[in-house]
Amino acid sequence: MSGSNTSSSLERLGWSDFFADQVNPSEANLAPRRVASVHRARLEGIDAQGQAGLELAANANTADYAVGDWVLADPLTDVVMRRLDRKTLLQRHTEARNGQQLAAANVDTLFIATSCNADFNLARLERYLIMAHQAGTTPVIVLTKADTAPDAEDYHRQAMALKKDLPVVVLNARSTDAVEILKPWCGIGQTVALVGSSGVGKSTLVNTLAGSGSDTAQKTGTIREHDAQGRHTTTARSLHPIAGGGWVIDTPGIRTLYVSDVTDGIDILFGDISDLAERCRFRDCTHVHEPGCAVQAAVASGQLDAERLGRWRALLEESRSRTPVQTGPRGNKVVRRNKY
Numbered sequence: 531m532s533g534s535n536t537s538s539s540l541e542r543l544g545w546s547d548f549f550a551d552q553v554n555p556s557e558a559n560l561a562p563r564r565v566a567s568v569h570r571a572r573l574e575g576i577d578a579q580g581q582a583g584l585e586l587a588a589n590a591n592t593a594d595y596a597v598g599d600w601v602l603a604d605p606l607t608d609v610v611m612r613r614l615d616r617k618t619l620l621q622r623h624t625e626a627r628n629g630q631q632l633a634a635a636n637v638d639t640l641f642i643a644t645s646c647n648a649d650f651n652l653a654r655l656e657r658y659l660i661m662a663h664q665a666g667t668t669p670v671i672v673l674t675k676a677d678t679a680p681d682a683e684d685y686h687r688q689a690m691a692l693k694k695d696l697p698v699v700v701l702n703a704r705s706t707d708a709v710e711i712l713k714p715w716c717g718i719g720q721t722v723a724l725v726g727s728s729g730v731g732k733s734t735l736v737n738t739l740a741g742s743g744s745d746t747a748q749k750t751g752t753i754r755e756h757d758a759q760g761r762h763t764t765t766a767r768s769l770h771p772i773a774g775g776g777w778v779i780d781t782p783g784i785r786t787l788y789v790s791d792v793t794d795g796i797d798i799l800f801g802d803i804s805d806l807a808e809r810c811r812f813r814d815c816t817h818v819h820e821p822g823c824a825v826q827a828a829v830a831s832g833q834l835d836a837e838r839l840g841r842w843r844a845l846l847e848e849s850r851s852r853t854p855v856q857t858g859p860r861g862n863k864v865v866r867r868n869k870y
């Protein structure tokens with residue numbers, strides 16, 4: 531890496547020791563670039579100077595790259611030599627060949643958006659929280675449309691009860707006040723992404739964060755991504771600068787994320803129940819009818835909410851039925867682990 535100016539500009543793009551430490555001395559002449567959008571046949575990149583080419587080798591597949599990835603490119607030919615390990619990775623479950631589609635990489639904070647109205651659903655928020663933990667990102671619940679809800683504080687209180695120390699903010703996505711409220715997670719070099727149902731205000735928030743007059747502004751309520759044939763640089767980038775520093779990733783893929791393969795995340799979100807379960811008399815306790823069940827005892831004493839227990843059980847069931855299980859060499863079951 532050359533001079534400190536370059537690295538400090540790179541840090542504005544999200545570069546950090548985590549990535550710098552992966553660069554071998556023999557790779558010092560290569561240029562770190564960040565993937566700004568992924569198309570079927572090509573990638574777009576950025577570096578400290580702005581748009582930067584990313585050419586893939588003939589045998590490479592764009593599906594192996596996610597928006598937000600860091601790669602090392604040959605500065606003369608723009609050819610991608612290597613992708614650096616990811617800090618975090620958001621994936622989509624698909625029915626396709628390998629079952630996973632990459633949605634975004636190296637997202638520091640995941641804004642889980644829901645509005646202060648009928649969209650608000652604790653079970654769905656829990657799923658998004660699990661997804662955030664599973665990806666390695668920090669979740670923040672963003673309650674939108676506070677300006678239209680007389681009872682926003684009630685939603686706030688319910689969301690905060692989902693997990694100890696969970697950040698929950700209440701805002702009007704159309705107001706510039708939202709920028710100030712989200713500032714703690716949008717500093718220089720920070721990357722955020724938004725998930726949530728259709729219509730909760732994700733595009734509106736991206737626009738508000740990007741600032742007015744930004745040429746990256748998304749059109750709300752309309753289709754954003756279009757590949758204009760015959761022109762090659764007109765597609766919307768998926769990595770948008772935030773006015774006060776940082777980046778927000780917004781892609782169609784991230785808008786349709788849902789939970790799968792979530793066992794690790796479930797243990798983080800429902801750690802209290804997992805702890806209780808360890809104290810049950812039977813190791814294979816189903817926490818339904820067994821004597822000596824510490825989980826049922828906690829429900830009976832009012833320490834544990836029965837509905838929350840029900841959601842935990844449903845998520846575990848779903849996760850078990852979806853997690854691919856491979857049969858190991860001696861017929862012992864090997865559950866696939868996260869691999870970034």
Ligand SMILES: Nc1nc2c(ncn2[C@@H]2O[C@H](COP(=O)(O)OP(=O)(O)OP(=O)(O)O)[C@@H](O)[C@H]2O)c(=O)[nH]1
Nearest residue numbers: 674675702703704728729730731732733734750751
């Ligand atoms: N009053 C008010 N309206 C909002 C707020 N956030 C979003 N809206 C409006 O809600 C509508 C939907 O907002 P979008 O930003 O398009 O929602 P989205 O989550 O991007 O929806 P998809 O693109 O379908 O995923 C728009 O008309 C917004 O102006 C808010 O906090 N307050």
Ligand SMILES: [Zn+2]
Nearest residue numbers: 810815817823
């Ligand atoms: Zn039990």
